[in-house]
Amino acid sequence: MNYLKLNRFSHHLQVSFARLNVICRSLYKLCAPDELKYRKNIDQVKLSDSSILAMLIWQTEIGIESQRRFCKFFVGLSHSRFNRRARMLLPLMRCIRQAWNQEVKIAGEFLIIDSFPVPVCQPIRNYRVKIFRGIADIGYKATKKIYYYGFKVHAIVSDDGYVLWTPYRRNMKGAKKHNDHQLMPIRRTIESDFSLLSYYNAENNWARSLAGFQQRLEIAILAYNMAYCLERFN
Incomplete structure (x- = not known):
């Protein structure tokens, strides 16, 4: 490669x-x-x-x-x-x-797996917040070096090429042997996609019920995928 x-x-x-x-x-x-x-x-x-x-x-x-x-x-x-x-x-x-997952052809393409945090409150309220008790948890957002209370969303992003695991970030354990320079464009690919999901408010989910949280996340992904399909197939 x-x-x-x-x-x-x-x-x-x-x-x-x-x-x-x-x-x-x-x-x-x-x-x-x-x-x-x-x-x-x-x-x-x-x-x-x-x-x-x-x-x-x-x-x-x-x-x-x-x-x-x-x-x-x-x-x-x-x-x-x-x-x-x-x-x-x-x-x-x-x-x-x-339905779109069935229609979009991903054979012979990369399937990139990664995750991003979705806080449901400000960090100062991490240990006092009452919503999503027993469902959400405290996590660490390495990019901003802060702890958050909320969920971690795992996503698969497709692109042309091979099937491989996502390369590690530099601040992850074992990153040195996984961060091959040839794989770094893939890291930039999924980080670019996640930034676009943020544009659709995927990471700013202030819903107060689980159904509302799921609905807002689904609509962010739906808007993102609709834009992708309209550009790719039109």
Whole structure:
């Protein structure tokens, strides 16, 4: 392996909201489970499920972390109702992700595995916070040299090339023998992808319930993958 040539995509969602709404409507028709599409009183909702999905993706794209603030200016629903509707779409987000996983060809490509921390509170509250008791834990964020309370998300990122383990960072035990200079572009690849996930608020998840946490993480990954697919296949 003399060199690694990687094809990169920007992963920025460069579409209008109207176009995004059309895309989400198509995804809803293709991927939504029957229990969501045919639930009771579905014909009486003010906003369709596909419009809610488009709004959630749009929120991540324009960088508004506070859902309350987003609802105040952009949504015709109360904050509490919008939250309930958003959590109801969690099975839909999973179905879309699984469908795309089947469609995107990754044969003969790198599968890069790494993780990133998702704090759920400020470090000063690590030992006093009550949310996610028994689920979240204290971890260490080596890049900023701070302890955090929250979760660690493990991700697999694909790219053209070979299948290999992720190279170690310099501050990891055993890094010297694993940090081959030929593998460092792969490290930069996944760190670039994680920075883009941060752009979609994957690391700034201030949800107060497990369902809300999962929904916000899923929507960040969905927005990221949608941008990838639109750039790669259009």
